[in-house]
Amino acid sequence: MTSADTCIEFDDVVAGYGEFMILNNLSFKAARGKITLLLGPNGAGKSTVLKTLFGLLRPRQGCITLNGQNVVGVGARSLLLEHGLAFVPQGRNLFGQLTAYENLELGGITLGIKTARERIPEVLELFPRVKERLHSAASSLSGGEQKQLEVGRALLLRPKVILIDEPSIGLSPMVVQDVFKLLRRLADAGTTVLMVEQNVKSALKASDDAIALESGRLVLHKPADELLRDPHIERLFLGGAHAAPAPA
Ligand SMILES: Nc1ncnc2c1ncn2[C@@H]1O[C@H](COP(=O)(O)OP(=O)(O)O)[C@@H](O)[C@H]1O
Numbered sequence: 231m232t233s234a235d236t237c238i239e240f241d242d243v244v245a246g247y248g249e250f251m252i253l254n255n256l257s258f259k260a261a262r263g264k265i266t267l268l269l270g271p272n273g274a275g276k277s278t279v280l281k282t283l284f285g286l287l288r289p290r291q292g293c294i295t296l297n298g299q300n301v302v303g304v305g306a307r308s309l310l311l312e313h314g315l316a317f318v319p320q321g322r323n324l325f326g327q328l329t330a331y332e333n334l335e336l337g338g339i340t341l342g343i344k345t346a347r348e349r350i351p352e353v354l355e356l357f358p359r360v361k362e363r364l365h366s367a368a369s370s371l372s373g374g375e376q377k378q379l380e381v382g383r384a385l386l387l388r389p390k391v392i393l394i395d396e397p398s399i400g401l402s403p404m405v406v407q408d409v410f411k412l413l414r415r416l417a418d419a420g421t422t423v424l425m426v427e428q429n430v431k432s433a434l435k436a437s438d439d440a441i442a443l444e445s446g447r448l449v450l451h452k453p454a455d456e457l458l459r460d461p462h463i464e465r466l467f468l469g470g471a472h473a474a475p476a477p478a
């Protein structure tokens with residue numbers, strides 16, 4: 231990857247919680263307009279990578295750049311508004327008692343309510359199911375509709391880079407495919423996606439590149455299709471890269 235193709239770069243990043251370091255001299259690059267899948271066993275530090283990139287954790291050491299600009303110390307608000315970085319965290323992150331529409335309005339609040347309202351229809355075009363439930367309480371939407379609403383809320387800001395953490399949790403396989411297809415369309419239109427997923431095979435099919443962490447270190451960086459052909463893929467990511475060989 232040449233530096234012109236690089237969107238996200240971690241260079242020797244050390245970050246963690248209090249005294250406890252989770253990312254240990256982590257370096258990787260993610261290409262612009264591609265879907266990079268971030269894999270690794272539970273506790274490897276995948277969510278910590280996204281949180282650190284989004285400015286929620288400040289690295290103890292190292293450099294993080296977005297399109298060549300250093301973003302260490304830049305807060306989430308300015309990452310969002312000036313660098314076009316959006317984050318869809320793991321789990322449910324909606325205001326359940328507010329309607330789907332109100333959740334979208336709140337998502338766009340930093341744009342000003344007028345602009346937010348103007349953009350809502352374009353986002354809803356992508357999510358016809360959410361459009362049908364627009365004036366229902368968000369908590370009454372299905373899990374898949376809620377995740378779509380969360381992605382839609384992030385898209386209101388027309389992000390250039392989307393960080394998405396385990397979008398498939400709680401969703402049916404068909405809805406998961408819809409989410410992946412949407413990410414594919416966004417990437418094909420130039421958006422950079424960094425996705426954490428445990429649903430390894432179907433996520434690999436939807437991705438361009440895969441990187442894997444173990445104990446906060448990079449242990450693999452390969453094209454997704456190459457990894458998909460690896461017969462040891464399950465063992466690699468479910469048991470950790472150094473798991474004992476499977477019985478013959
Ligand atoms: N807010 C936090 N405070 C302290 N430790 C945390 C916090 N969040 C995560 N951790 C710890 O950091 C490690 C990595 O967590 P995480 O990045 O969430 O892993 P992953 O997403 O790969 O499962 C885990 O050991 C976890 O317990």
Ligand SMILES: [Mg+2]
Nearest residue numbers: 276277278320
């Ligand atoms: Mg996680």
